[in-house]
Amino acid sequence: MLxxxxxxxxxxxxxxxxxxxxxxxxxxxxxxxxxxxxxxxTLLQMIYMNLxxxxxxxxxxxxxxxxxxxxxxxxxxKKLGIIFQDFKLLKDRNIYENLAFVLEVLNTPQKEIKxxxxxxxxxxxxxxxxxxxxxxxxxxxxQKVAIARAVVNQPVLILADEPTGNLDPETSLEIIxxxxxxxxxxxxxxxxxxxxxxxxxxxxxxxxxDNGKAVRAVFxxx
Numbered sequence: 105m106l107x108x109x110x111x112x113x114x115x116x117x118x119x120x121x122x123x124x125x126x127x128x129x130x131x132x133x134x135x136x137x138x139x140x141x142x143x144x145x146t147l148l149q150m151i152y153m154n155l156x157x158x159x160x161x162x163x164x165x166x167x168x169x170x171x172x173x174x175x176x177x178x179x180x181x182k183k184l185g186i187i188f189q190d191f192k193l194l195k196d197r198n199i200y201e202n203l204a205f206v207l208e209v210l211n212t213p214q215k216e217i218k219x220x221x222x223x224x225x226x227x228x229x230x231x232x233x234x235x236x237x238x239x240x241x242x243x244x245x246x247q248k249v250a251i252a253r254a255v256v257n258q259p260v261l262i263l264a265d266e267p268t269g270n271l272d273p274e275t276s277l278e279i280i281x282x283x284x285x286x287x288x289x290x291x292x293x294x295x296x297x298x299x300x301x302x303x304x305x306x307x308x309x310x311x312x313x314d315n316g317k318a319v320r321a322v323f324x325x326x
Contacts, residue, residue: 185254
């Protein structure tokens with residue numbers, strides 16, 4: 105489903121990836137770790153092809169970084185759900201409208217929009233907040249909405265970029281449990297984080313970015 109093959113990327117004063125290779129299988133849950141500046145966010149941007157390798161290839165689904173056309177990028181990104189640390193909710197729309205916007209741009213029928221939104225808000229235990237504005241929610245609730253937005257279009261892969269970075273430990277664990285539940289339903293998850301306590305509580309493959317390459321890491325479970 106996802107493959108990086110001998111990828112190089114960097115800037116004149118900062119080499120980020122050098123011969124980076126990794127792969128993920130359909131339905132897999134993987135953690136992505138590495139020190140600040142190791143390239144976690146860069147790697148995620150390469151998956152949705154906002155950035156491209158200087159050499160090597162990135163393959164996601166049927167799309168290849170060497171051959172993908174600009175007109176194909178919206179279709180590639182429809183297969184992804186992206187969760188950011190800072191939520192990126194539309195402040196002038198309520199929660200239902202934030203989620204509906206994702207589907208309206210794809211010309212999804214209104215009846216289907218309502219069904220999907222009710223389903224995903226139920227999954228994250230926020231159906232009672234569907235008419236609330238983003239500023240009325242706590243940080244944890246905003247991140248749950250961001251998760252709901254990421255899955256409402258039924259992606260094959262969720263990219264989570266430090267989604268618990270601004271949350272307390274209890275809420276962070278709640279977020280990871282929601283993502284594990286989504287993963288159990290068949291959606292792959294790539295979870296970039298520096299929160300090693302969460303990693304120790306979840307049985308999942310761990311990829312560590314180190315010196316421009318991806319290596320397997322092992323943490324003792326607790």
